[in-house]
Amino acid sequence: MEKGLKLTIFSLLLIVTLLFAGCNESSTDKVLSESDKVEIKKLFSDMDGKVELLLFTSQLGCYSCSKTETLMKEIDGLSDKISLKTYDREKNEQIAAKYNIELVPAVVIVGKENYGIKQYGFPGGREIMPFLEAIKNSSMEKPVLSNEISKKIDTMASPVEVKIFITSTCPYCPDMVRGANYYALASEKVSAVTIMSNEFDEYSKKYKINSVPTIIFNEKVKREGQMSEEAFVNYLVTSS
Amino acid sequence: MDVFDVAILGGGPAGISAGIYAARFKLNAVVISNSLGGTAQSAHLIENYPGHSAISGFELMQKFKSHMKSFEVPVIEKHVHSASKENDFFKIKLSDEEVKARYILIATGTKRRKLGVPGEARFYGKGVSYCVTCDAFFYRDKTVAVVGGSDAANMAAILLSSMAKKVYVIYRKDKLRGELVWIERVITNPKIEVLYESNVVEIKGKDFVEGVKLEDGREIPLDGVFVEIGSIPECCCASDLGIEINQKGYIQVDSSQKTNVDRVYAAGDVTSGSNGLQQIVTAASEGAIAIKSIFDDIERSKVTLWKKD
Numbered sequence: 301m302e303k304g305l306k307l308t309i310f311s312l313l314l315i316v317t318l319l320f321a322g323c324n325e326s327s328t329d330k331v332l333s334e335s336d337k338v339e340i341k342k343l344f345s346d347m348d349g350k351v352e353l354l355l356f357t358s359q360l361g362c363y364s365c366s367k368t369e370t371l372m373k374e375i376d377g378l379s380d381k382i383s384l385k386t387y388d389r390e391k392n393e394q395i396a397a398k399y400n401i402e403l404v405p406a407v408v409i410v411g412k413e414n415y416g417i418k419q420y421g422f423p424g425g426r427e428i429m430p431f432l433e434a435i436k437n438s439s440m441e442k443p444v445l446s447n448e449i450s451k452k453i454d455t456m457a458s459p460v461e462v463k464i465f466i467t468s469t470c471p472y473c474p475d476m477v478r479g480a481n482y483y484a485l486a487s488e489k490v491s492a493v494t495i496m497s498n499e500f501d502e503y504s505k506k507y508k509i510n511s512v513p514t515i516i517f518n519e520k521v522k523r524e525g526q527m528s529e530e531a532f533v534n535y536l537v538t539s540s
Numbered sequence: 541m542d543v544f545d546v547a548i549l550g551g552g553p554a555g556i557s558a559g560i561y562a563a564r565f566k567l568n569a570v571v572i573s574n575s576l577g578g579t580a581q582s583a584h585l586i587e588n589y590p591g592h593s594a595i596s597g598f599e600l601m602q603k604f605k606s607h608m609k610s611f612e613v614p615v616i617e618k619h620v621h622s623a624s625k626e627n628d629f630f631k632i633k634l635s636d637e638e639v640k641a642r643y644i645l646i647a648t649g650t651k652r653r654k655l656g657v658p659g660e661a662r663f664y665g666k667g668v669s670y671c672v673t674c675d676a677f678f679y680r681d682k683t684v685a686v687v688g689g690s691d692a693a694n695m696a697a698i699l700l701s702s703m704a705k706k707v708y709v710i711y712r713k714d715k716l717r718g719e720l721v722w723i724e725r726v727i728t729n730p731k732i733e734v735l736y737e738s739n740v741v742e743i744k745g746k747d748f749v750e751g752v753k754l755e756d757g758r759e760i761p762l763d764g765v766f767v768e769i770g771s772i773p774e775c776c777c778a779s780d781l782g783i784e785i786n787q788k789g790y791i792q793v794d795s796s797q798k799t800n801v802d803r804v805y806a807a808g809d810v811t812s813g814s815n816g817l818q819q820i821v822t823a824a825s826e827g828a829i830a831i832k833s834i835f836d837d838i839e840r841s842k843v844t845l846w847k848k849d
Contacts, residue, residue, distance in 0.1 A: 345748060368787075419630070426598065429659075433601065446636055448636055467674060467675075467677050469673050469674070469676075469677070470671070470675075471576075471577070471582045471597070471598045471671075471674070472581075472582070472671065472674060473674070475575070497644035497819050498559035498677050499679075508666070508747075508748075509664055509667075509678075510666055510667055510748065510764075511664075511665040511666075511669050511671075511673070511674065511675050511678070512674050512675060513549065514665060515672075524664060524665025525664070526575075528574070528619060528635075528636065529618075530635060
């Protein structure tokens with residue numbers, strides 16, 4: 301069977317409590333349950349290389365920085381392949397600028413190289429799985445695109461940043477995030493930024509987001525709803 | 541290329557249940573679906589699946605997927621383009637590969653029915669939505685309408701009422717239908733107003749939805765419209781293979797889930813089965829029945845071959 305884009309490699313399922321981890325906004329001292337940690341450890345058990353999580357926070361009115369930091373510390377503790385670096389955005393302007401941090405909290409996932417995978421907002425609810433998978437997959441060998449898709453990607457005139465606006469309760473969003481992250485891993489021309497719309501009202505209004513998932517390619521093409529892999533690749537090419 | 545015993549087209553409750561039963565019957569099966577979990581995932585609350593007094597559709601389908609995964613059933617997460625019959629097997633064309641199987645089980649479910657009124661397509665993502673669990677958040681303290689009067693519409697209205705300022709339910713008949721539990725919650729909710737015997741004829745606005753026009757001429761100012769008017773069957777490959785479709789557009793099956801075409805079965809919401817009751821519990825049941833029927837068919841064919849020899 302041809303390998304191509306098989307989201308099945310991402311389909312490791314975690315237990316239910318993890319899916320809704322952190323739904324309680326008031327608690328910041330603990331996000332994951334002990335059973336969540338057991339499942340995540342299993343997921344991370346065959347990680348290959350090291351992965352750095354670069355967390356950007358702010359003291360200036362950040363909705364979920366504290367809880368996101370708690371979660372990142374917990375994730376950091378679940379594999380010796382993962383290391384967490386936390387930066388106050390205002391005190392580390394140069395580093396924030398290097399990674400083009402527009403919102404906080406932001407988590408940049410850096411594996412064997414910086415693949416351009418970034419998360420804005422607390423990756424809770426249904427986003428937790430694609431987020432954890434992105435950490436794991438950043439430690440593995442790059443996915444290999446099929447010949448047909450490689451040919452299309454080769455025609456991209458310039459790099460494309462894919463912004464995926466989601467909410468933590470959207471059932472169709474995780475697959476779109478997984479797909480974009482997959483292409484970010486596979487091609488240096490693609491970067492993927494996931495934005496929790498429910499946390500960033502103003503930013504979502506700026507892009508006139510009224511529905512999720514909404515995907516914006518290179519600030520040029522905006523598409524609402526799920527899309528096929530074929531359409532996704534075509535938009536990558538046309539927006540480059 | 542391997543030839544599977546059965547290719548299960550669709551990964552909703554019927555397809556996943558079929559995958560589990562195929563593994564139990566030791567059939568060499570593959571599940572092909574570009575949306576594993578299916579439309580059931582978008583139900584925000586399920587209160588009638590035995591064993592779970594209240595569970596979200598997403599959570600329940602995670603459990604389904606996890607269960608199937610434990611049997612190591614191969615899954616190909618791709619769209620099925622077409623299928624053709626070639627002597628002893630079927631050839632199923634996907635986006636960039638082909639799969640061969642001796643039997644096909646169609647469990648492709650349904651897709652959302654659209655209103656088909658002016659403004660609906662134009663304002664999709666700009667105030668028109670088909671997914672309450674995805675987009676309810678965008679309507680905090682706003683005025684929205686749910687078009688429809690079934691369980692899905694009633695559930696959508698309840699969920700929206702927890703965020704929106706005001707929720708209209710716009711329904712063409714003189715009373716809501718579906719489970720009485722949901723109806724009671726809708727009609728007793730102070731934020732919800734049901735507009736009976738009302739049909740939306742146009743969705744209006746400039747850049748975003750600003751309201752709807754009803755058949756009787758009334759105009760209701762709104763920030764969003766959620767369309768919940770049922771679904772239509774996704775009869776994948778039916779015309780390719782000459783499968784009989786009933787008057788309502790569903791694949792005609794007998795009590796063994798068999799279609800009119802030899803070695804082609806169908807299960808779940810895409811079929812005429814279960815007396816038209818389209819539920820997760822009936823879809824899962826039909827998936828199981830279909831696999832048992834296929835297993836019996838394979839066993840019978842082995843006996844026939846042996847007798848011929």
